[in-house]
Amino acid sequence: MKMKLLLFVCGILSGTAEVFHEDLAIVGCSDSDGEFMYSLDGEEVWYADFKKQTGVEPQPPFVDHASVPGGYENAVGQQQICRQNLKVLREATKGLPLKRDPPSNVVVYSRDEVELGEQNTLICHV
Template sequence: MKELLLFLSCVLCVSADALHSDIGITGCSDSDGEDMYGLDGEEVWYADFNKQTGVEPLPDFADSIDFPGHYESAAANQQVCKQNLQTLRKMMKDYPLEHVAPSAVMIYTRDEVEFGQKNTLICHVTGFFPAPVNVSWTKNEQKVTESSINVPYPNKDGTFTQISRLQFTPQLGDMYSCTVKHLALTQPLTKIYDVQASGQSDPGVGPAAFCGVGLTVGLLGVAAGTFFLIKGNECS
């Protein structure tokens, strides 16, 4: 199904000791909408129109930024955006909508894997147009619904990036997958994460290897000392 999306964005670059860029986006389609603010490639705030609230997706250790009244403003802008969309649709009815399939789909963990410890699986999708993509998850071939996905973030080439996250507890033998659907794909793209192949190695391997290297270096030192001691006695 073809959808026409209207995106309005502005980028402001400010030079201080380093170059920074912030971006604001308002977008809409017949069935979805987006209003977000970003700084240096990171989402700082976005409107969740399903939950009717603003979201600050930065981690807890980052400084919180208040956006009072922004959700109400974002909701009002959606009405304007959809009116403009109807006008543009009439003007561009014979203009074909470009479809670009995702250029990369990656699956990885947020933290180093420790069996039995809570972690986050990340499905990173980039290089697609138009937005959004649909991302679904499975665990051991069973559908999982407790995932989240951020709003589309624009790349410099005009395509988009989206990241889906799944909270999980790694257990030996479990297998996870994220499947991506997009208008430009003839069939979904699926990436697999195998806990057995990705878990920690035997904890004894590191110390054993370290001790082995230390012993080898020590023996070489003894041999070198003996050699120079004999040479010194010969010279005297």
């Protein structure tokens, strides 16, 4: 019995599994504010709090926290790059006229979920 159990455990240890995860990093800025955030599988893992000048790990205490060594310093550097890019883009697009084409089709978005086969009310504000 022990030998069978040992072979079973060895089989599990040598097996492989494919697991796909969605990893996302967001960098955004304006003249007065900025955003830097990491997420994994749709859950926020880490973000930079620029007002408190620190990185924040918003997971609950019972979860192993993902540490991001040098994360806040990286976020500050990314904000500097973002603001520089913002300046360059504003300068490059300064003289371009704004296009104001009317929409080619009428688009209606419902406020509530629309149920097929039921009477639904759409309210239009003009």
